[in-house]
Amino acid sequence: xxxxxxxxxxxxxxxxxxxxxxxxxxxxxxxxxxxxxxxxxxxxxxxxxxxxxxxxxxxxxxxxxxxxxxxxxxxxxxxxxxxxxxxxxxxxxxxxxxxxxxxxxxxxxxxxxxxxxxxxxxxxxxxxxxxxxxxxxxxxxxxxxxxxxxxxxxxxxxxxxxxxxxxxxxxxxxxxxxxxxxxxxxxxxxxxxxxxxxxxxxxxxxxxxxxxxxxxxxxxxxxxxxxxxxxxxxxxxxxxxxxxxxxxxxxxxxxxxxxxxxxxxxxxxxxxxxxxxxxxxxxxxxxxxxxxxxxxxxxxxxxxxxxxxxxxxxxxxxxxxxxxxxxxxxxxxxxxxxxxxxxxxxxxxxxxxxxxxxxxxxxxxxxxxxxxxxxxxxxxxxxxxxxxxxxxxxxxxxxxxxxxxxxxx
Amino acid sequence: xxxxxxxxxxxxxxxxxxxxxxxxxxxxxxxxxxxxxxxxxxxxxxxxxxxxxxxxxxxxxxxxxxx
Numbered sequence: 001x002x003x004x005x006x007x008x009x010x011x012x013x014x015x016x017x018x019x020x021x022x023x024x025x026x027x028x029x030x031x032x033x034x035x036x037x038x039x040x041x042x043x044x045x046x047x048x049x050x051x052x053x054x055x056x057x058x059x060x061x062x063x064x065x066x067x068x069x070x071x072x073x074x075x076x077x078x079x080x081x082x083x084x085x086x087x088x089x090x091x092x093x094x095x096x097x098x099x100x101x102x103x104x105x106x107x108x109x110x111x112x113x114x115x116x117x118x119x120x121x122x123x124x125x126x127x128x129x130x131x132x133x134x135x136x137x138x139x140x141x142x143x144x145x146x147x148x149x150x151x152x153x154x155x156x157x158x159x160x161x162x163x164x165x166x167x168x169x170x171x172x173x174x175x176x177x178x179x180x181x182x183x184x185x186x187x188x189x190x191x192x193x194x195x196x197x198x199x200x201x202x203x204x205x206x207x208x209x210x211x212x213x214x215x216x217x218x219x220x221x222x223x224x225x226x227x228x229x230x231x232x233x234x235x236x237x238x239x240x241x242x243x244x245x246x247x248x249x250x251x252x253x254x255x256x257x258x259x260x261x262x263x264x265x266x267x268x269x270x271x272x273x274x275x276x277x278x279x280x281x282x283x284x285x286x287x288x289x290x291x292x293x294x295x296x297x298x299x300x301x302x303x304x305x306x307x308x309x310x311x312x313x314x315x316x317x318x319x320x321x322x323x324x325x326x327x328x329x330x331x332x333x334x335x336x337x338x339x340x341x342x343x344x345x346x347x348x349x350x351x352x353x354x355x356x357x358x359x360x361x362x363x364x365x366x367x368x369x370x371x372x373x374x375x376x377x378x379x380x381x382x383x384x385x386x387x388x389x390x391x392x393x394x395x396x397x398x399x400x401x402x403x404x405x406x407x408x409x
Numbered sequence: 410x411x412x413x414x415x416x417x418x419x420x421x422x423x424x425x426x427x428x429x430x431x432x433x434x435x436x437x438x439x440x441x442x443x444x445x446x447x448x449x450x451x452x453x454x455x456x457x458x459x460x461x462x463x464x465x466x467x468x469x470x471x472x473x474x475x476x
Contacts, residue, residue: 119438345424
């Protein structure tokens with residue numbers, strides 16, 4: 001497959017004739033109006049319009065806004081391929097991410113390589129390590145009486161935890177984090193491509209080190225190298241898998257922590273609930289995941305198709321703002337309200353269908369333990385009244401700034 | 410009551426296990442591969458909670474078994 005690649009926010013001059021005029025919106029998904037104040041509310045405005053809309057930005061793409069429709073697109077992998085899973089199209093010259101970019105039937109055997117090290121059972125034993133890292137890092141900022149959460153805390157922890165889980169030497173951390181930042185946040189496709197290539201080179205170096213080990217362990221990189229030795233995957237596929245696993249869990253978890261800590265800073269009653277009933281944090285984690293979804297993923301049509309009465313041409317991209325699925329009132333009553341006692345909280349902010357996020361099993365305990373440890377050490381805190389939080393959109397929705405203060409001891 | 414999991418539909422969301430750990434378990438790969446299982450009355454509410462929270466709709470509750 002080859003598709004034309006569009007640069008940055010390149011805007012179509014003319015709307016294609018198969019797109020009905022009443023479906024056209026002027027939306028650059030990196031900067032919906034109001035995003036700096038509140039990324040989720042900025043996007044939520046799309047729910048006031050039609051279910052499916054079309055924006056001329058990034059060469060033109062569809063946006064599916066309702067939970068059930070996103071679900072249908074993600075399940076129909078034959079029509080909507082994952083080969084181009086972010087807008088704009090990556091095109092040639094990029095390292096391939098596996099299993100993410102593959103579709104069934106090639107997808108399954110590749111995904112099966114990393115299922116086990118990313119399963120809930122495999123992650124459980126490292127929970128104490130996650131807790132220790134979280135607790136130590138929080139303890140180090142407590143005496144300051146405040147922090148800018150994103151730069152001083154939230155951004156560093158998830159990569160560090162992933163490196164711990166994957167047993168990668170920590171000295172590689174800063175550079176990899178820089179690549180991950182660029183891939184998730186830059187709206188310049190050239191920068192993103194350079195970061196992907198840089199990341200791939202680093203992964204190859206890490207894999208090469210692991211290839212020297214005779215007795216392989218059960219961590220994710222060892223499992224990849226073992227599959228390679230058994231002839232199940234090629235060296236190129238090893239790199240693709242390693243890159244995919246690594247990029248998947250960095251910005252996403254950092255962003256989730258930033259949204260959650262900001263919500264808790266503004267809502268003392270919710271803090272109190274969590275402090276008084278420790279058994280609530282698991283359900284709270286799921287509720288936060290629903291309320292503060294992160295990703296704007298995409299699919300690409302493999303053939304001309306009709307979807308809910310609209311014609312989608314081959315090669316057109318469909319953006320799936322997964323965070324909007326959790327905010328769809330057709331699925332969740334009072335979706336903007338954070339209610340830890342929601343009975344039906346079965347969100348799919350980790351996606352659905354064959355590509356459902358494998359790293360979710362690591363993300364969940366990271367978030368839960370973060371909430372527990374933060375509230376244990378900093379039960380009372382608020383947004384710095386002299387400063388302002390700043391939100392942003394992109395492949396990953398995020399807060400770029402969350403200034404917090406608390407009573408110093 | 411019996412819980413019946415459609416293994417082909419399970420995508421490993423893990424929400425059944427998180428909501429009802431005494432009813433649902435995941436295998437080493439992170440998927441629910443449990444056979445049709447009879448649920449004791451005291452766990453029926455949990456079983457239901459796990460089922461309605463499955464994003465794939467992969468869990469069916471068969472009440473006839475209890476009749």
